[in-house]
Amino acid sequence: MKLRNRHLLLLWMLVCSGTTEAIEPISTSIAVGVAAALTGFLATHQNIFCYIRECCRPEWISFNRTGLQTDLENKLFGQHIASRIILKAVNGFMSNDNPKKPLVLSLHGWTGTGKNFVSKLIAENIYKEGMDSSFVHVFTSTLHFPHSSQNATYKSQLQQWIKGNVSNCERSMFIFDEMDKMHPGLIDSIKPYLDYYDKLDGVSYRKSMFIFLSNAGGESIIETALNFWIAGRDREEIELKDLEKALSLSVFNNDKSGFFHTSLIDKHLVDFFVPFLPLEQKHVEQCVMAEMKARELEPDRDVAEKVAGDLHYFPKSDRAFSTKGCKAIQSKLDYYL
Template sequence: MLQVFLIGVLLLNINTAAAFEPISTSIAVGMAAALTGFLATYQNIFYYFEECCRPEWISFNKTGLEVDLDQKLFGQHIVSRVVLKAITGFMKNKNPKKALVLSLHGWTGTGKNFVSYLIAENIYKKGMASSFIHQFVATAHFPHQSQIENYKSQLQHWIKGNVTNCPQSMFIFDEMDKMPLGLIDSIKPYLDYYETLDDISYRQAIFIFLSNSGGENIMQVALDFWRAGKDREEIELKDLEMALSLSVFNNKNSGFWHISLIDKNLVDFFVPFVPLEYKHLVQCGMAEMDAQGLVPNHTLVDQMVRDMVFFPKSEKIFSVTGCKTISNKLSYYGEHVFKQKTTADGAGAGVSAGWNIYSYFYESCDSQWIDFNSTGLEVDLNRKLFGQHIVSRVVLKAITGFMKTKNPKKPLVLSLHGGTGTGKNFVSQLIAKNLYKKGTDSGFFHQFVATAHFPHQSQIENYKSQLQHWIKGNITNCPQSMFIFDEMDKMQPGLIDSIKPYLDYYEKLDGVFNRQAIFIFLR
């Protein structure tokens, strides 16, 4: 009706214009033709502006995924090959027999979350921001084993509801090694070969599981190849897949322990991420500099990587942290020497800020109240902190580098250690003083003391829930919040693990952007 009405109006204008000006007639005819073509493509105009479960918003880009895996993922030849084939084959199949299930395994920093991100970017127009991508993190969404039955019911309803809304939904489950035992088995029916289940087809959905479990087996195979003088590129999926699936299935500390997904062969591919070597970290560093708009500097990246920890101790082949810490370490190593790339007119990127009269009187999360003073911190550390030359140097570089990074990949996390009276709390106060206009009195500065705020072991589950809500709420209010945790040696065991997701590399978690926050632990 909308299409007919609009064209009718244009034709009416054509008849009127024809009596006066032939050029107007031609323009009107052209407009009518263009509008007809537009409406033929977007018969409901809302499809164009509002994300919906249609090809305009969900369209697999095979070439894009292939290029991304080739140019942005380093040292993972098996992953690149398996993921590209698995996703391409599934997306090309108009009538798949079951949902696609991938299980990505390997140690931290090897690229599991990054690969999930690349898949999303090349299927959904909005990438990870798509409302059809659903990410679950074990320690954030399922922290209490005692709530397992509630979690099962909630998870089933969530998956059923979202697949009903869009059959081409994607579900990512991170920290599978910390998932409550038995939880994932509750969604087994949605991953099986049923044509429909309660009149809903789950066959076009994608499920991706991420886990550190199996990393030991993967490392041992890679180490055996290295000691035998073979290239890591000679490792094939068949060298790892069977041993990987068995080790994961039999690991009592894993959310995969004896689950029917493995027993019934519902996981399509176990994808192994091999530990990264020196050359791969250099590639990560150079790519990260480019991503941050910095002029690549191989000498500095090389220095940074050489200072990182590798194992085994005797050979020092594989990185302990992989590429995960590269972003913040770049800020530390390159504070004074990295140069910003210039824009087309030769000027560096700039940021303009608006001004609100209310923010003049009331503290708000903007540059009037949060403005890092690098010189002030340097002077304070030099003149007021005594006998701590390492602390002064590391803290100044870490804070300065982090605050200068416009798009950090994760929050800054510092852990200060030493005997009482050596200056740990004082350093935290100096950081706050030179970051917030109100210093430690700022509403964005939050301090927790173990014996005062978390005194009872019996209340550990309540503390976990309260702490998660506190951090999430305050970062929602101000992304540049600072959280201090004092008396870490007296903190209830397991409590800090509950906030691990907010310190990780997720772009967003439950719609909240955590990457600009600062966490400081004192022990």
């Protein structure tokens, strides 16, 4: 900062502190004018700073409803229930300037069905920097909370991390991956932040978003999907009411899950349990075609069929559903290309 700017900063600090004697013989009115000018100077520099670097402002955080809808329609395959819930839930929450509580979504299903991918789509349509945003925070159970003996420490750290980040930006997003591998009881430490409070210790959490990802409950989802398939019914006939109650109960009673007997479920703080159905071969082929398009390659239906056909399906005799969904298609595609 140049010398003149340093003098302006000193004058501004003195006026703000009420110490006008120290700046005699300059009159108080002149000092106040200088302080006002300096305030504008600092505000301008703040605007410049936020122009080149991410800030918690609309330039960097702005929900694109059309973008999310388009992404869900064109990039997420075989998940008609999840797509509908996600779009309505996120749109309703982000359109509300005064939500009563944070949005809490719990995404369930077998690996490769799109849970992490949906989290990425949500982030990309809210934050300009997407998953790289400093306001998007990802916790992975096996990485961040590996030892059950450290549960008390993890609880304290988790509370501090969330409070600190929400204090920095109320439109923060927290993604908890591998909830089925989290130590039971740990997630209850953040229960107050998900509840109906205006503020806690001066901090409002109502505009934040919490997304939990878990394989827990996948068995009940698969059972329902298989029953529909065996009965010859179309998967699009499956509705949320066919899955939600059984899903929440199986998750709540799973003693190896981070949701085991959690107050988040008991106190109805999870807004939506979102089921992700097992994928059929045609959905895997769509994933392969989308991956080729993302790599700026000409989509090749023959290659897509070969990649999808090389994966494992169940039941073995009928090959109804993929065991890993779209999880392994990138490496498989590299092989066939």
